[in-house]
């Protein structure tokens with residue numbers, strides 16, 4: 001399905017954002033939840049994004065270009081204990097500055113490890129991004145680690161925290177190991193990208 005996947009650039013300061021405008025699909029969430037793994041698995045290119053068993057692997061905003069038609073932006077994960085206070089502040093600021101500066105975010109993917117309850121930092125992230133009123137998906141990652149009854153209880157838990165989200169529309173399970181959850185995300189992703197294109201055509205219409 002995806003033919004052309006390239007790593008575009010790493011951004012360490014807002015002044016370095018790509019100048020070429022494409023719709024952006026932003027991946028955010030706590031460290032180690034599987035954001036970078038998602039890129040490799042979902043877009044079917046091994047080792048495109050750097051993944052590690054050490055949390056805190058992604059330290060910049062990493063832009064990947066998909067089929068010359070949109071960017072996937074891999075953000076550094078938060079909540080990683082072993083980084084310095086200064087570095088944590090710098091990441092937090094970089095992420096907030098990015099949301100403020102970005103002009104073409106089409107969709108936000110917020111990853112939460114399906115084995116754990118959403119944490120305060122997840123709620124804080126949601127609150128921060130909600131301000132921008134962007135299309136927003138929650139991805140419950142590593143679902144291969146759950147059995148059927150754990151899946152059911154994860155569904156209940158997350159619905160308590162995020163009552164205005166619906167499974168199959170903007171709330172999904174995902175696994176890099178089992179492929180059965182991919183299709184639903186893919187479908188909604190392309191709906192949102194089409195919508196973003198339409199919106200930008202309306203916004204750029206002369207007169």
Ligand SMILES: Nc1nc2c(ncn2[C@@H]2O[C@H](COP(=O)(O)OP(=O)(O)OP(=O)(O)O)[C@@H](O)[C@H]2O)c(=O)[nH]1
Nearest residue numbers: 032033034035036037052056057058077142175176
């Ligand atoms: N079993 C299983 N393991 C996964 C899955 N997704 C990611 N992992 C593992 O989880 C670990 C962290 O994955 P990353 O993709 O590096 O996580 P990240 O969210 O990018 O982490 P940061 O860069 O620190 O923010 C790696 O060891 C992955 O192999 C999944 O769906 N199932």
Ligand SMILES: [Mg+2]
Nearest residue numbers: 035036057058
């Ligand atoms: Mg990462």
